[in-house]
Amino acid sequence: MSNTTEHRFKLVLLVDDNEIDNFINEKVISSTAFAENILVMNSADEALSYLRENSAVTDKIPEIIFLDLNMPVKDGFGFLEDFEKLADAVKSKSRVIVLSSSISPEDINKASTNPYVQRYINKPLSEKYLEAI
Numbered sequence: 001m002s003n004t005t006e007h008r009f010k011l012v013l014l015v016d017d018n019e020i021d022n023f024i025n026e027k028v029i030s031s032t033a034f035a036e037n038i039l040v041m042n043s044a045d046e047a048l049s050y051l052r053e054n055s056a057v058t059d060k061i062p063e064i065i066f067l068d069l070n071m072p073v074k075d076g077f078g079f080l081e082d083f084e085k086l087a088d089a090v091k092s093k094s095r096v097i098v099l100s101s102s103i104s105p106e107d108i109n110k111a112s113t114n115p116y117v118q119r120y121i122n123k124p125l126s127e128k129y130l131e132a133i
Contacts, residue, residue: 009034063093
C-alpha cells in the first residue's frame with residue numbers, strides 16, 4: 001500500500017471481547033491506512049448502545065463493523081438481531097463483516113445468509129483481507 005495518508009474509511013468499529021485480538025486488529029487497520037478512526041467495543045451491548053446513541057450523527061456511524069461471533073452475554077448473532085432494529089441511517093451506512101475464529105459451517109452459513117453481513121473472515125485480520133474489502 002502506498003505511503004499516502006488517504007484512508008479508505010472514516011470510521012471502523014471493532015466488536016470483540018478479546019482484548020488481544022482487538023489490539024492486533026487495531027494495529028493491522030492502522031498500519032494499512034484502512035480507516036482514519038477505529039472504535040473498539042468489548043461487547044455487543046456496548047456497541048449497540050453506541051450505535052443507538054449516535055444514529056443521528058453521520059460522522060459517528062461506522063462504515064465498517066468487524067464483528068466477533070463468540071462473545072459472552074450477547075454473541076455476534078444477538079448483535080445482528082438487535083442491529084436489525086437500529087435506525088435506517090445506521091443500517092444503510094454500516095457494513096458488517098464477521099471476523100471470527102469459528103470455522104463451524106453452521107456459523108459461517110448463518111452469518112453469511114444474514115442480510116447485514118457483507119462477508120465472513122477468519123481471524124486474524126490481515127492486510128490481504130483489508131485489501132479485499
